[in-house]
Amino acid sequence: MHELSIAMSIVDMAQEEAVRRKVHIDAVHLELGALSGVVKEALLFSYEVACGGTPLEGSRLVVKDIPIEVYCQTCEMPKTLKSMQWFCCPDCGTQTPQVIHGKELTITALELRQ
Amino acid sequence: MNLQPRMLEVRKNVLKQNDVIARALRDRFRAQGTLAVSLVSSPGAGKTTFLEKALTLLKPHYRVAALVGDLATENDALRLARSKVPVKQITTGTLCHLEAAMVEHALEDWNLDQLDLLFVENVGNLVCPASYDLGEDLRLVLLSVTEGEDKPLKYPTIFNSADAAVITKIDLAAAVEFDELAANANIQAVRPGMRVFKVSAKTDEGMDNCLQFLSDALAERSRKNICLDLAASAS
Numbered sequence: 011m012h013e014l015s016i017a018m019s020i021v022d023m024a025q026e027e028a029v030r031r032k033v034h035i036d037a038v039h040l041e042l043g044a045l046s047g048v049v050k051e052a053l054l055f056s057y058e059v060a061c062g063g064t065p066l067e068g069s070r071l072v073v074k075d076i077p078i079e080v081y082c083q084t085c086e087m088p089k090t091l092k093s094m095q096w097f098c099c100p101d102c103g104t105q106t107p108q109v110i111h112g113k114e115l116t117i118t119a120l121e122l123r124q
Numbered sequence: 125m126n127l128q129p130r131m132l133e134v135r136k137n138v139l140k141q142n143d144v145i146a147r148a149l150r151d152r153f154r155a156q157g158t159l160a161v162s163l164v165s166s167p168g169a170g171k172t173t174f175l176e177k178a179l180t181l182l183k184p185h186y187r188v189a190a191l192v193g194d195l196a197t198e199n200d201a202l203r204l205a206r207s208k209v210p211v212k213q214i215t216t217g218t219l220c221h222l223e224a225a226m227v228e229h230a231l232e233d234w235n236l237d238q239l240d241l242l243f244v245e246n247v248g249n250l251v252c253p254a255s256y257d258l259g260e261d262l263r264l265v266l267l268s269v270t271e272g273e274d275k276p277l278k279y280p281t282i283f284n285s286a287d288a289a290v291i292t293k294i295d296l297a298a299a300v301e302f303d304e305l306a307a308n309a310n311i312q313a314v315r316p317g318m319r320v321f322k323v324s325a326k327t328d329e330g331m332d333n334c335l336q337f338l339s340d341a342l343a344e345r346s347r348k349n350i351c352l353d354l355a356a357s358a359s
Binding site for chain 2: 048
């Protein structure tokens with residue numbers, strides 16, 4: 011359960027940005043890769059806790075799930091995996107160790123109060 | 125009236141702070157010629173026993189040391205100290221994983237150029253340590269025969285983040301009807317091409333192969349260092 015410390019980092023980073031730009035944040039947008047090792051539900055719960063008593067209290071965390079994208083050497087193109095238990099090209103079955111996307115844990119945007 | 129929320133685009137990696145420290149550690153290990161190897165597994169998979177044996181077997185050939193992460197108690201460090209190499213405990217309190225800053229802090233009074241191999245034993249946990257780069261050169265994921273062959277499928281993230289897998293307690297394989305083929309297939313499913321070693325730290329079976337792998341990685345590191353030095357002196 012490291013989601014709380016991740017949530018606290020998100021709140022810290024967002025708050026830093028809010029102070030720097032003198033804005034109020036309504037929502038934080040986050041890209042969350044399937045291979046990031048972070049559980050979305052636990053993160054959403056932790057985010058509320060982490061916001062408590064900070065200027066971000068009441069703000070939302072908007073999570074965009076990023077699926078695992080690998081490079082298939084046989085098809086010579088990126089492919090999206092259907093299952094994280096099966097690192098093989100969904101079309102030709104070639105093993106695909108090369109991960110392109112899926113490890114993201116990235117703040118992409120801040121929604122500001124008008 | 126404009127109902128569109130005002131969006132401010134940013135792009136910030138949440139774990140950037142950890143990654144920056146990890147990168148600095150990795151550069152330091154490389155510069156000093158130290159190979160850093162981390163161990164991850166579920167609790168009870170045999171990390172400490174494996175490490176105790178590895179330290180004992182490697183000690184006559186290399187300058188080795190270990191950092192050991194644990195939630196509480198210094199039992200593991202005390203066990204490892206029996207191998208008579210430098211060992212330091214990192215007590216994480218309630219934290220379920222090691223972070224790069226903890227490794228950095230633990231190394232503050234250690235002289236890395238006196239070390240060939242540094243082991244970092246993570247907290248027993250197959251979930252959280254997957255997200256944190258510790259600056260290690262190699263991450264070994266341990267899986268004991270008593271845990272079941274499907275562990276890699278249940279915890280694909282950590283297996284995918286590792287560089288090699290070590291199946292431990294192989295001396296018990298027959299007693300627990302461990303299906304080695306299935307375990308191997310599951311490891312390959314989540315991390316195609318990963319090297320897999322089978323060891324028993326109790327009987328020493330397979331330890332030589334696994335340690336040779338580390339020794340080869342260290343030799344590779346030294347060669348690279350020499351190449352870099354030559355390039356530097358030529359320029």
